[in-house]
Amino acid sequence: xxxxxxxxxSNTVFIGKKPTMDYVMAVAIQFSRADEVVIKARGRAIxxxxxxxxxxxxxxxxxxxxxxxxxxxxxxxxxxGRVSNVSxxxxxxxx
Amino acid sequence: xxxxxxxxxSNTVFIGKKPTMDYVMAVAIQFSRADEVVIKARGRAIxxxxxxxxxxxxxxxxxxxxxxxxxxxxxxxxxxGRVSNVSxxxxxxxx
Numbered sequence: 298x299x300x301x302x303x304x305x306x307s308n309t310v311f312i313g314k315k316p317t318m319d320y321v322m323a324v325a326i327q328f329s330r331a332d333e334v335v336i337k338a339r340g341r342a343i344x345x346x347x348x349x350x351x352x353x354x355x356x357x358x359x360x361x362x363x364x365x366x367x368x369x370x371x372x373x374x375x376x377x378g379r380v381s382n383v384s385x386x387x388x389x390x391x392x
Numbered sequence: 393x394x395x396x397x398x399x400x401x402s403n404t405v406f407i408g409k410k411p412t413m414d415y416v417m418a419v420a421i422q423f424s425r426a427d428e429v430v431i432k433a434r435g436r437a438i439x440x441x442x443x444x445x446x447x448x449x450x451x452x453x454x455x456x457x458x459x460x461x462x463x464x465x466x467x468x469x470x471x472x473g474r475v476s477n478v479s480x481x482x483x484x485x486x487x
Contacts, residue, residue, distance in 0.1 A: 344435060344438040368446060369446070385442075388463070
């Protein structure tokens with residue numbers, strides 16, 4: 298199920314702390330160029346990633362479907378070298 | 393992809409505001425009785441649902457796998473009858 302480390306994909310939208318609709322628009326723009334877009338998030342942003350996918354699918358483009366969802370655990374190195382586990386999600390959308 | 397409204401399944405663990413490990417234990421207990429457990433969450437609890445699934449899978453029982461993940465939008469009626477859309481997730485785990 299490991300799908301991580303492909304972070305150089307240009308069709309990936311990373312969810313951060315901006316307003317949800319910013320990411321909805323980013324996904325819509327990617328779909329103007331590609332048939333598949335990956336929404337990726339870590340930690341608390343995972344909830345927002347699901348919001349973005351659901352808004353794109355239900356309001357922006359009803360042809361968009363969820364192809365696959367992969368969850369995994371990433372090890373993040375913090376200050377002082379302490380490693381912490383953070384859950385992540387990748388939502389693969391296709392049109 | 394609609395899998396909602398099956399909330400009477402006894403093998404479903406709903407993620408709320410308790411500590412993550414409480415839900416990890418709830419899932420572990422369900423797995424002592426069933427081969428499939430569904431972790432369900434809405435809104436901000438979605439991130440915790442992914443944490444619970446990842447902790448069960450990586451630390452509690454390495455035989456547990458993610459069978460499917462379904463995201464959807466639920467309409468919740470608030471005070472005064474105002475309806476709001478809330479994202480939800482169902483993570484289907486099997487051993």
